[in-house]
Amino acid sequence: MSNAEVLIIGGGISGLSTAWWLAQQGIEVEVWEKASRPGGKINTERTDGYVTEQAASLLVNFHPEIDRMIREIGLADAKQSRGPNMKRYLVRNGSLTEVPMQFHHLARSALWSRKSKLRLLAEFLVPRHGGPESVSRFISRRLGREILETTMEPFVAGTLASDPDLADARTVLPRLTELERRYGSISAGMLINRIIKRRRINQSESFSFSGGMEQLIDTLAAAPGIQLRNSYELEGIDYANGCWQLQAATPFGTQYRRVSHLVLSTPAPQTAKLLFQVDAALSALLSGIDYASLSVLHLGFDRGQITHPLDGSGFLTPRREKLSFNGNLWMSSLFSGRTPAGKALLSSYVGGARHPERFEWSDTHITDAICADLKPLIGLRGSPEFERINRHPQALPLYHGDYRGRLCEISNCLAKHPGLHLAANYIGGVSVRERIFQGLKTAETIAATVQRRQETVARGQQSPLLITD
Numbered sequence: 001m002s003n004a005e006v007l008i009i010g011g012g013i014s015g016l017s018t019a020w021w022l023a024q025q026g027i028e029v030e031v032w033e034k035a036s037r038p039g040g041k042i043n044t045e046r047t048d049g050y051v052t053e054q055a056a057s058l059l060v061n062f063h064p065e066i067d068r069m070i071r072e073i074g075l076a077d078a079k080q081s082r083g084p085n086m087k088r089y090l091v092r093n094g095s096l097t098e099v100p101m102q103f104h105h106l107a108r109s110a111l112w113s114r115k116s117k118l119r120l121l122a123e124f125l126v127p128r129h130g131g132p133e134s135v136s137r138f139i140s141r142r143l144g145r146e147i148l149e150t151t152m153e154p155f156v157a158g159t160l161a162s163d164p165d166l167a168d169a170r171t172v173l174p175r176l177t178e179l180e181r182r183y184g185s186i187s188a189g190m191l192i193n194r195i196i197k198r199r200r201i202n203q204s205e206s207f208s209f210s211g212g213m214e215q216l217i218d219t220l221a222a223a224p225g226i227q228l229r230n231s232y233e234l235e236g237i238d239y240a241n242g243c244w245q246l247q248a249a250t251p252f253g254t255q256y257r258r259v260s261h262l263v264l265s266t267p268a269p270q271t272a273k274l275l276f277q278v279d280a281a282l283s284a285l286l287s288g289i290d291y292a293s294l295s296v297l298h299l300g301f302d303r304g305q306i307t308h309p310l311d312g313s314g315f316l317t318p319r320r321e322k323l324s325f326n327g328n329l330w331m332s333s334l335f336s337g338r339t340p341a342g343k344a345l346l347s348s349y350v351g352g353a354r355h356p357e358r359f360e361w362s363d364t365h366i367t368d369a370i371c372a373d374l375k376p377l378i379g380l381r382g383s384p385e386f387e388r389i390n391r392h393p394q395a396l397p398l399y400h401g402d403y404r405g406r407l408c409e410i411s412n413c414l415a416k417h418p419g420l421h422l423a424a425n426y427i428g429g430v431s432v433r434e435r436i437f438q439g440l441k442t443a444e445t446i447a448a449t450v451q452r453r454q455e456t457v458a459r460g461q462q463s464p465l466l467i468t469d
Helices: 013-024 064-072 103-108 114-121 135-143 145-160 174-183 186-195 214-221 268-274 280-287 356-360 363-378 403-414 432-458
Strands: 006-009 029-033 044-047 050-053 059-061 079-081 087-092 095-098 205-209 226-230 233-240 243-250 253-259 261-264 291-302 312-316 327-330 343-351 386-397 420-422
Touching: 006 013, 006 243, 006 253, 013 029, 013 064, 013 214, 013 226, 013 432, 044 386, 050 291, 050 343, 050 386, 059 064, 059 432, 064 432, 087 145, 095 363, 114 145, 135 145, 135 174, 145 312, 145 327, 174 186, 214 226, 243 261, 261 432, 268 280, 280 403, 291 356, 291 363, 343 356, 343 363, 343 386, 363 386, 403 420, 420 432
Parallel strands: 006 029, 006 261, 029 226, 087 312, 261 420
Antiparallel strands: 044 050, 059 205, 079 205, 087 095, 233 243, 243 253, 291 343, 291 386, 312 327, 327 343
């Protein structure tokens, strides 16, 4: 028997975060997860002293609300922060080049040509653009083609597995496009914000946990107020008599629920199938969202096999460098306890929208290609002593085309269905940070509706909804 007022389908970071924020509002919530464990793609694996992440490797945060969540669920002491002085690199002309993290270092950087640096200084003279445009067009127009090719293309391809020629700038780069919209210029907007002290109270922090990223998942799943049901596969959705009626196949036979709020935290293709009978137009919009496939290769080496100091978080690779992978994280440099003593752990990302065909490469092909490319970049010698590969056929949604327009249409469809909410990484950002933050926003929307109904009930204008199994 469940008295939950909200049912969430999907126990990944989006669903669990939404559930936790709801529980803090005193709202009973139940989560149905199809798999035998929560977390979705977030999973930490341990073998022979090597600790690897199947997908998300860290959380980059600047939201104070997320800091509060980490404290309140008891993980503040378990945080492992990236060192403040760690370098970041890009590949340029076959070598690792440090990325300047402060503006006054820009003039001395070898990353960009003199012409490109002058182009950056003149950015405030570029007129604003009013309509939708791709990341490539936006960055080329405002900052120049060289900045796009050397810096922004590897960022979009490496961290989002996306194609900047197709990605919607307003969705992928919301803060930069908002600076242009509000101030007419990125650089002018940053300067104005600094002068009027609109900088974030929280500085950006990158961290994981002593138990890996799955420690966040496990802690949220066990939080008070969250009823997690693993191995519950949703079979049917219906809306009648002012509530959502759900049916699931479970280890305990068919289970039913009636709730006033339904949150779908499943991938867009799966959500489209679930909603086909409810709203064909909404289902079609969700079906039109493409996903990138991605492989993650983890390689362990004796530290003596690598001559590079590995004094940073890793590096991204521009398309024009023609390397086999999109980015390489130095996990043993980022966080302690990820390898046996005297070892190094490197994680490489292969495929995505840049090279979708490489997802089909065999394990041997991927390993050989990446090791060959790493040799001149970090002074690698010999073969790895540890290998693990994680393959994700639908790794990340692609915010391609007029994605902001698609989201507006999705929102219009949702407005026709009271109590129906979508909380997944095809809306609001793919990072762990944004999944937690968007969970907060979804919970706030639901809590406001619940409060209004309770106030109406208290005034005696209607009877409360009876929620039963």
